Amino acid sequence: MYGKRFLLNQAFANLLQNATGFAPVGTSIILSVTKESHQAVVAIEDSGPGLPAYARDKVFERFYSLPRPDTGAKGTVLGLSFVREIAHLHHGEITLENRPTGGCKATLTLPA
Numbered sequence: 001m002y003g004k005r006f007l008l009n010q011a012f013a014n015l016l017q018n019a020t021g022f023a024p025v026g027t028s029i030i031l032s033v034t035k036e037s038h039q040a041v042v043a044i045e046d047s048g049p050g051l052p053a054y055a056r057d058k059v060f061e062r063f064y065s066l067p068r069p070d071t072g073a074k075g076t077v078l079g080l081s082f083v084r085e086i087a088h089l090h091h092g093e094i095t096l097e098n099r100p101t102g103g104c105k106a107t108l109t110l111p112a
Helices: 005-022 079-089
Strands: 031-037 038-045 093-098 104-112
Touching: 005 038, 005 079, 005 104, 079 093, 079 104
Parallel strands: none
Antiparallel strands: 031 038, 038 104, 093 104
């Protein structure tokens, strides 16, 4: 995978911060990196409350933020929109979906 190291590090850090911010204390966060065809796929899964239906179309918008379940505090409001911009700059994609067992899965796919 080729790209701007600083930007990719920021994208990964943001996704991990989101996962830890929404996962209950003491639960696991699953990180996987795989190569599928000509793509690198980074997936981060948490056991948090999942993505509410009303937020699904908004989470990648600038200045949109969901309250953290434990404190009610909102994030930096640029996080996921920033990750999406980094993904697009590297000709990749970012998706966020609810896991069948609860929580969310963020998947960052980049050309390998």
